Amino acid sequence: MQKTFIILLTLLLSGIGLKSQDRSKTVFTFDPLPYAYDALEKAIDAQTMEIHYSRHHRAYYDNFMKAIAGTDLEYMSLGDIMAHISNYPAAVRNNAGGYFNHSLFWTVMSPDGGQPEGALLQALNESFGSLEAFKKQFEQAAATRFGSGWAWLSMDVGGKLFISSTPNQDNPLMDVVNEKGTPILALDVWEHAYYLRYQNKRASYISAFWDVVNWKEVARRYAEAMKHGQ
Numbered sequence: 001m002q003k004t005f006i007i008l009l010t011l012l013l014s015g016i017g018l019k020s021q022d023r024s025k026t027v028f029t030f031d032p033l034p035y036a037y038d039a040l041e042k043a044i045d046a047q048t049m050e051i052h053y054s055r056h057h058r059a060y061y062d063n064f065m066k067a068i069a070g071t072d073l074e075y076m077s078l079g080d081i082m083a084h085i086s087n088y089p090a091a092v093r094n095n096a097g098g099y100f101n102h103s104l105f106w107t108v109m110s111p112d113g114g115q116p117e118g119a120l121l122q123a124l125n126e127s128f129g130s131l132e133a134f135k136k137q138f139e140q141a142a143a144t145r146f147g148s149g150w151a152w153l154s155m156d157v158g159g160k161l162f163i164s165s166t167p168n169q170d171n172p173l174m175d176v177v178n179e180k181g182t183p184i185l186a187l188d189v190w191e192h193a194y195y196l197r198y199q200n201k202r203a204s205y206i207s208a209f210w211d212v213v214n215w216k217e218v219a220r221r222y223a224e225a226m227k228h229g230q
């Protein structure tokens with residue numbers, strides 16, 4: 001009887017020990033830019049890319065790390081943090097958002113991103129009528145965002161594509177936004193993203209963006225979102 005109790009107690013304690021060892025911190029990486037600063041010159045100048053990546057993006061990352069230090073958020077996925085963002089301080093919302101949004105933005109641009117094709121092109125045609133109509137609606141969302149923010153192409157829970165825009169560093173994964181979904185394409189329309197070359201001409205920056213969209217990556221994200229049912 002006593003022996004059984006000791007065995008049970010040992011199992012219980014080792015179980016607890018295992019559990020606390022399993023509780024490892026999430027690794028939020030500051031990934032390298034996947035191309036040179038001057039690679040997107042067709043649309044974005046090298047100096048803008050360098051400042052945007054090495055200073056703005058870096059600051060969002062560093063401040064996100066500071067904002068979650070010593071809290072349970074250090075153990076959560078970025079997706080879970082976004083899904084419950086209304087529970088957390090503004091420093092988390094702004095900097096987790098800034099970190100996520102820019103990390104996505106860098107990957108959906110490329111000097112040789114091709115054109116939309118296959119399942120993605122079909123979905124764009126079905127949702128917006130044509131590729132041109134999609135571009136027009138996306139440009140409209142980017143152009144009419146007052147002040148700082150982002151334009152998005154996302155997939156909703158039903159697997160349908162939609163366009164939206166968010167203020168500041170909010171994004172479609174956050175519980176605070178009206179139109180929720182999984183973003184697969186993003187455009188930063190903060191002035192820091194375009195002012196050196198385009199000054200107040202945001203529309204010129206937006207139309208030049210199409211020259212550097214990484215459609216292969218957007219298609220990969222589309223397929224991934226379809227697979228996960230959202």
Ligand code: MN3
Nearest residue numbers: 056188190193
């Ligand atoms: Mn930015």
